[in-house]
Amino acid sequence: LCTISCYFCEHYCSGAENTCKEDKNKYSRDVNEWTSNLKNEIKRALEQYAPCKKENCSCHRSVIDSDLAPYQDGITNEMFISARAKGTKYQVIDGKLYREENCHFPARCAGVEHYMKSLNLKKLSNMEVSINTRDWPQVNKLWGQKKAPVLSFSKTQDYYDIMYPAWSFWEGGPAIALYPTGIGRWDEHRKSISLAAKKSPWDKKKAKAFFRGSRTNEERDALILLSRSKPDLVDAQYTKNQAWKSDADTLHAPAASEVSFEDHCKYKYLFNYRGVAASFRFKHLFLCKSLVFHVGDEWLEFFYPSLKPWVHYIPISPKASKDEIQQVIEFFKAEDALAKEIADRGFQHIWENLDDYDVKCYWQILLKKYSKLIKYKVVKDKDLIEI
Ligand code: UDP
Numbered sequence: 001l002c003t004i005s006c007y008f009c010e011h012y013c014s015g016a017e018n019t020c021k022e023d024k025n026k027y028s029r030d031v032n033e034w035t036s037n038l039k040n041e042i043k044r045a046l047e048q049y050a051p052c053k054k055e056n057c058s059c060h061r062s063v064i065d066s067d068l069a070p071y072q073d074g075i076t077n078e079m080f081i082s083a084r085a086k087g088t089k090y091q092v093i094d095g096k097l098y099r100e101e102n103c104h105f106p107a108r109c110a111g112v113e114h115y116m117k118s119l120n121l122k123k124l125s126n127m128e129v130s131i132n133t134r135d136w137p138q139v140n141k142l143w144g145q146k147k148a149p150v151l152s153f154s155k156t157q158d159y160y161d162i163m164y165p166a167w168s169f170w171e172g173g174p175a176i177a178l179y180p181t182g183i184g185r186w187d188e189h190r191k192s193i194s195l196a197a198k199k200s201p202w203d204k205k206k207a208k209a210f211f212r213g214s215r216t217n218e219e220r221d222a223l224i225l226l227s228r229s230k231p232d233l234v235d236a237q238y239t240k241n242q243a244w245k246s247d248a249d250t251l252h253a254p255a256a257s258e259v260s261f262e263d264h265c266k267y268k269y270l271f272n273y274r275g276v277a278a279s280f281r282f283k284h285l286f287l288c289k290s291l292v293f294h295v296g297d298e299w300l301e302f303f304y305p306s307l308k309p310w311v312h313y314i315p316i317s318p319k320a321s322k323d324e325i326q327q328v329i330e331f332f333k334a335e336d337a338l339a340k341e342i343a344d345r346g347f348q349h350i351w352e353n354l355d356d357y358d359v360k361c362y363w364q365i366l367l368k369k370y371s372k373l374i375k376y377k378v379v380k381d382k383d384l385i386e387i
Pocket residue numbers: 174176178183212213214215216217239241257258259260261273274275276278279280281
């Protein structure tokens with residue numbers, strides 16, 4: 001009994017001797033209760049779920065409203081001056097796009113501008129906006145910072161930042177050996193990863209959990225350690241990133257080789273973790289038609305709220321221990337049809353509601369609603385260059 005993984009092992013088994021401390025019946029009763037609670041939770045989530053209708057990126061529009069809610073009384077010049085110091089200044093004047101000459105991350109600005117230039121800028125009244133291309137958001141409510149309308153790609157509810165679709169939908173994502181010019185071109189990844197999913201249909205996938213990535217966040221350690229103790233159940237290894245100095249940065253093991261998004265599709269269970277902010281990994285995982293385990297729910301990108309826990313992915317607490325993670329993976333190994341159903345629904349949602357059209361549509365509505373909140377007269381800044 002004690003050799004099988006269990007949420008309750010700590011209470012029922014003494015690790016060293018691997019012997020049971022308490023009676024098997026109580027253990028089975030608790031496991032059964034845990035299983036039935038989980039099934040009920042999934043059932044409830046499905047009952048409450050209504051798929052969103054794809055009409056003018058309606059699946060994501062509520063995020064614009066909620067991010068702009070703190071600015072409903074209007075964006076003043078004073079607020080913009082404060083935002084401007086935290087990002088790159090852009091203006092739309094008479095339907096033309098302008099940017100300050102210096103951009104801290106040129107590839108990221110290029111990724112942003114690809115979408116901005118594709119919009120119907122003539123439909124926007126003259127406006128200016130500060131776009132933060134750093135990884136982390138800028139205006140924290142809890143630190144007492146004053147509202148400043150900075151656009152950032154990712155945030156938690158603790159920030160006043162307004163989310164925009166990350167540059168990496170087009171270019172400027174992290175450069176790793178496999179993607180030396182940086183992760184981008186979501187339109188191409190959609191095609192190549194979904195093709196890889198066709199080559200690895202559910203029944204051909206390995207019934208293993210999989211993760212490859214660097215140690216941008218220690219929350220990832222529990223899965224890496226589980227992989228080391230249960231290699232038949234989990235293949236999770238740390239790769240190097242630019243900050244790597246020694247094996248200590250890969251949790252005292254040599255760095256693993258990188259694995260392409262397409263090759264992730266060979267596994268049934270794929271893990272996503274936050275990094276510095278949200279990880280660009282998340283959206284790609286769904287394209288494999290594998291079951292996505294998403295750890296933590298605080299760090300968001302604009303499309304995260306449209307994805308529902310238990311309906312499209314399996315939520316995991318960032319505090320989950322190795323044993324708890326193992327328990328959940330084993331539950332879905334046993335409930336294979338249910339796992340496939342959630343995996344398929346996750347794929348369908350991302351496939352239908354996160355394409356290039358949705359990204360452009362989100363940008364257009366975001367800038368339109370933002371521009372309507374500006375309370376001061378926007379004057380063309382001569383120091384900016386036309387893009
Ligand atoms: N990545 C990948 N294969 C690997 C390692 C990383 O495709 O073997 C991708 C990963 O999905 C993410 C990016 O590279 O989109 C950076 O991953 P990392 O774990 O280093 O940082 P994160 O951005 O997730 O914090």
